[in-house]
Amino acid sequence: MTDTIGxxxxxxxxxxxxxxRALAEALAREVKSIGRAPVSVMHVCGSHEQAIARFxxxxxxxxxxxxxMGPGCPVCVTDMPEVDEAVALAMAGHRIATYGDMMKVPGxxxxxADAQGEGGTIDVVYGMRQAVDLATAHPDQEVVFFASGFxxxxxxxAAVLMSGVPKNFSVLSAHKYIPPAMExxxxxxxTRIEGFLAAxxxxxxxxxxxxxxxxxxxxxxxxxxxxxxxxxxxxxVKLLELVKDGRAEVANMYPRVVTHQGNKHAQEKLWTxxxxxxxxxxxIADIPDGNLRLRDEWAHVDARKRFRIDFSQLWDHxxxxxxxxxxxxxxxxxxxxxxxxxxxxxxxxxxxxxxxCMVSSEGSCRIWHTYGGVPDLREVG
Ligand code: SF4
Numbered sequence: 001m002t003d004t005i006g007x008x009x010x011x012x013x014x015x016x017x018x019x020x021r022a023l024a025e026a027l028a029r030e031v032k033s034i035g036r037a038p039v040s041v042m043h044v045c046g047s048h049e050q051a052i053a054r055f056x057x058x059x060x061x062x063x064x065x066x067x068x069m070g071p072g073c074p075v076c077v078t079d080m081p082e083v084d085e086a087v088a089l090a091m092a093g094h095r096i097a098t099y100g101d102m103m104k105v106p107g108x109x110x111x112x113a114d115a116q117g118e119g120g121t122i123d124v125v126y127g128m129r130q131a132v133d134l135a136t137a138h139p140d141q142e143v144v145f146f147a148s149g150f151x152x153x154x155x156x157x158a159a160v161l162m163s164g165v166p167k168n169f170s171v172l173s174a175h176k177y178i179p180p181a182m183e184x185x186x187x188x189x190x191t192r193i194e195g196f197l198a199a200x201x202x203x204x205x206x207x208x209x210x211x212x213x214x215x216x217x218x219x220x221x222x223x224x225x226x227x228x229x230x231x232x233x234x235x236x237v238k239l240l241e242l243v244k245d246g247r248a249e250v251a252n253m254y255p256r257v258v259t260h261q262g263n264k265h266a267q268e269k270l271w272t273x274x275x276x277x278x279x280x281x282x283x284i285a286d287i288p289d290g291n292l293r294l295r296d297e298w299a300h301v302d303a304r305k306r307f308r309i310d311f312s313q314l315w316d317h318x319x320x321x322x323x324x325x326x327x328x329x330x331x332x333x334x335x336x337x338x339x340x341x342x343x344x345x346x347x348x349x350x351x352x353x354x355x356x357c358m359v360s361s362e363g364s365c366r367i368w369h370t371y372g373g374v375p376d377l378r379e380v381g
Pocket of ligand 1: 325326327328331338341342343344345348349353354355356357358365
């Protein structure tokens with residue numbers, strides 16, 4: 001090894017301001033050389049929006065570059081009937097374990113937090129293993145793990161199931177699969193997306209190769225991006241280069257984590273336990289193959305198969321009042337932004353969310369409320 005420690009630290013500076021400025025200048029050059037405005041690209045990951053908002057990267061973007069948020073928050077796209085299922089199970093006396101973000105997500109009638117207030121037993125866990133431990137500690141109770149997250153998280157659900165769980169443990173899967181959602185967004189008539197940033201953590205599982213059919217079909221480039229400020233900026237520069245050159249291809253700008261073929265071992269686990277099925281993503285659309293459900297071989301740990309509860313009576317209950325004014329779906333489809341919502345920062349706040357986008361730390365409205373959104377630079381020039 002010839003690098004000094006100083007050189008190695010230098011290589012790890014993914015937040016270097018000078019490099020960020022150089023990349024911002026490259027972005028401005030690329031947009032200018034494309035020669036039309038605006039140029040609209042989309043990221044499909046709440047962690048990308050977090051990086052953009054937290055580090056104020058929009059202040060570096062050229063005005064003619066629109067970086068639009070897509071459906072990148074798994075909690076936000078968890079549909080009301082899925083929440084209703086968890087609520088119904090809690091109200092039926094089963095013990096629900098789930099991630100903290102899921103507690104306040106509104107169902108059609110109530111959230112899990114409401115169900116807890118009415119006597120339901122709901123435990124917030126940091127990981128599925130903790131939910132399994134709960135089942136071991138309470139053998140007299142049925143413990144249902146309400147599982148959410150994209151394919152990255154679904155792999156951990158699969159791995160824990162494959163390692164064996166107690167008899168009184170089951171999974172209510174609300175896991176989502178991102179590639180089919182990109183298909184839907186690309187086909188929406190109101191979106192004029194010229195390229196996509198793909199989430200690096202999900203691609204670590206599936207590999208960059210998973211986007212090749214999409215690129216071929218829709219003739220738009222996809223760049224796999226990491227989550228440090230320089231990762232995002234460098235990936236955007238690459239994406240604009242591809243747009244400028246009219247090259248519809250997949251580029252991997254996160255090679256320190258993502259390979260072309262992905263993690264085969266993890267993919268095997270994922271598809272051993274789950275199958276993709278069609279279903280709604282909240283506020284967006286019915287997405288073919290967009291939901292991950294347990295395969296029939298795993299019926300014994302599938303809460304939907306284990307408990308024969310008719311949830312349909314809850315599903316007919318239309319949201320009312322403020323919820324009808326929530327535009328979360330349009331935001332996740334990339335056609336509007338949080339500041340377009342009349343409830344944003346007024347009736348809808350993180351402590352009293354009206355829509356799912358204000359609940360999760362990966363939700364666009366929550367992120368913009370925490371860090372601010374598009375900076376208004378008129379005052380500074
Ligand atoms: Fe929905 Fe609240 Fe966002 Fe408005 S601010 S779109 S009500 S989540």
